[in-house]
Amino acid sequence: MNPDFEAVIGLEIHIQLQTLTKAFSSDATEYGAMPNTQVSAISLGHPGTLPKHNQAAIEKAIKMGLALNCDITRINRYSRKNYFYADLPKGYQITQFDTPLCTNGTVPIKTKDGVSKSIGLIRIHMEEDTGKSMHDQDLYDTLVDYNRAGTPLIEVVTHPDIKTGDEAYAFVTEIRRLVRYLEICDGNMEEGSLRCDANISVMPKGSKVFGTKVEVKNMNSISNVKRAIDFEIHRQIEIIQNGGKVDGETRGFNGLAGTTFSMRKKEAVNDYRYFPEPDLPPTIVTQEFIEQVRSEMPELPGVLLNRFTNEYGLSEYDASVLVDDKESAHFFEEIVRLNKNYKAASNWVSITIRGYLNENALNLSQFSLTPNQIAEIIQLIDSGTINHSIASQKLFPELIKSPDSSPKELVEKLNLATNNDTSFIEELVEQVLQEFPEKVEEYKNGKTGLMGMFVGEVMKRSKGKADPKITNQLVSSRLNS
Ligand code: ADP
Ligand code: MG
Numbered sequence: 452m453n454p455d456f457e458a459v460i461g462l463e464i465h466i467q468l469q470t471l472t473k474a475f476s477s478d479a480t481e482y483g484a485m486p487n488t489q490v491s492a493i494s495l496g497h498p499g500t501l502p503k504h505n506q507a508a509i510e511k512a513i514k515m516g517l518a519l520n521c522d523i524t525r526i527n528r529y530s531r532k533n534y535f536y537a538d539l540p541k542g543y544q545i546t547q548f549d550t551p552l553c554t555n556g557t558v559p560i561k562t563k564d565g566v567s568k569s570i571g572l573i574r575i576h577m578e579e580d581t582g583k584s585m586h587d588q589d590l591y592d593t594l595v596d597y598n599r600a601g602t603p604l605i606e607v608v609t610h611p612d613i614k615t616g617d618e619a620y621a622f623v624t625e626i627r628r629l630v631r632y633l634e635i636c637d638g639n640m641e642e643g644s645l646r647c648d649a650n651i652s653v654m655p656k657g658s659k660v661f662g663t664k665v666e667v668k669n670m671n672s673i674s675n676v677k678r679a680i681d682f683e684i685h686r687q688i689e690i691i692q693n694g695g696k697v698d699g700e701t702r703g704f705n706g707l708a709g710t711t712f713s714m715r716k717k718e719a720v721n722d723y724r725y726f727p728e729p730d731l732p733p734t735i736v737t738q739e740f741i742e743q744v745r746s747e748m749p750e751l752p753g754v755l756l757n758r759f760t761n762e763y764g765l766s767e768y769d770a771s772v773l774v775d776d777k778e779s780a781h782f783f784e785e786i787v788r789l790n791k792n793y794k795a796a797s798n799w800v801s802i803t804i805r806g807y808l809n810e811n812a813l814n815l816s817q818f819s820l821t822p823n824q825i826a827e828i829i830q831l832i833d834s835g836t837i838n839h840s841i842a843s844q845k846l847f848p849e850l851i852k853s854p855d856s857s858p859k860e861l862v863e864k865l866n867l868a869t870n871n872d873t874s875f876i877e878e879l880v881e882q883v884l885q886e887f888p889e890k891v892e893e894y895k896n897g898k899t900g901l902m903g904m905f906v907g908e909v910m911k912r913s914k915g916k917a918d919p920k921i922t923n924q925l926v927s928s929r930l931n932s
Contacts, residue, residue, distance in 0.1 A: 458684045460613035467644040474579045474603035475502030486596035494601040496541030508603035511635040521556030529728035538582035546578035548725045560621040571610040616677035653687045663697045679704040763793040772801045778815040785822030819854040827858045870916045883908045
């Protein structure tokens, strides 16, 4: 980025709460249903209908507020935000205006380059989603699906604390990880259950006055959030350097081209004519209720990371890979309840198991082996019964083929145990040395790097079962005698 400028970025993240029914009606919220099948008179805003609170949505919103260290508002009023658009059947959206459920709060982030900082939150408020315009279903007309109308949302609004696309990437990644830990949203940006708008401006480096902000929408992945921000910073700096002025406007993002394009100018401040929602009583949040919700929250990734590094002695890197998702972290914890070889358990989860799952496009919940079985494999390695390469390359895949077996049984059945029998290994050493007399000569003349080749040959002939340490010793003593 141009060193004469700095960027200022604030994000607004919409999070669809995973509830069975909508925010103010009993309509189902399930994604992917036939268009306009989850729409009662309430969702459609027919005259005379009355909204009713969904307690589950309020609980989930509070969970997010607690996870982000926010102050929770006790008396929550609702407001109507009035505007006309085809996807808004009521002509207004029920939202929170002057009493957002959560205020303040902070989110610690760490970028891929190791920059650690804290992003402040202005607010998190509850609201309802709109319907969905579909522009690509019909040749001539835009069609509207109202299934989404009334789905409960929370909107997280940050202070303009973010400086780069990388920081925004880290922030959205952290928010997505948290909503998944809390099980309040699936975090799926492609399907739109998590949506991020970015407000971006640039100003001369060190300036105290922010530049004109542009709001960018329609980024359906976290990497696109970063790409859109990087592009927009560049575009705005160029305008200013060419003597122009940045227009305050809303822009869209074209993922193929990696560019933003103008959607609408902000001629004037939008006038939404907010007024108090007359059909809903305020939600009163008591301390007791907050404590009840808090007691139902899982351990968050930060707590797990601390335990994994401080108590289990894992590296920051190993621990952070494990806590990327709750399922991996829990699977790991189940293993180490049975086997305290923390480093080995971490490698099995993050390397061997994750590698297998990725290759087969599975997730951990579809994995057929149990933490007990993995703990037993580690035990077999640690006791010297099998070596690591046999364990990961032979035993592991065989176990997946017959997940009801115990690792020990399979080791016996498939004859995988490491061979510590020195006479068996000695025999192979003899064979190898006889087969490569010139190499032995070269070794004796000082080419000691050939050691690895001799050991490798012996291992190969033993089909991986010769103990590598013993093999090394035997080859070495035989060559140096
Ligand atoms: P609006 O009223 O236009 O929605 P807000 O004050 O509510 O604006 O802020 C919306 C978002 O824009 C917040 O995340 C805020 O941090 C961010 N923001 C405000 N001013 C700027 C700016 N000059 N540059 C970048 N982001 C900004
Ligand atoms: Mg706003």
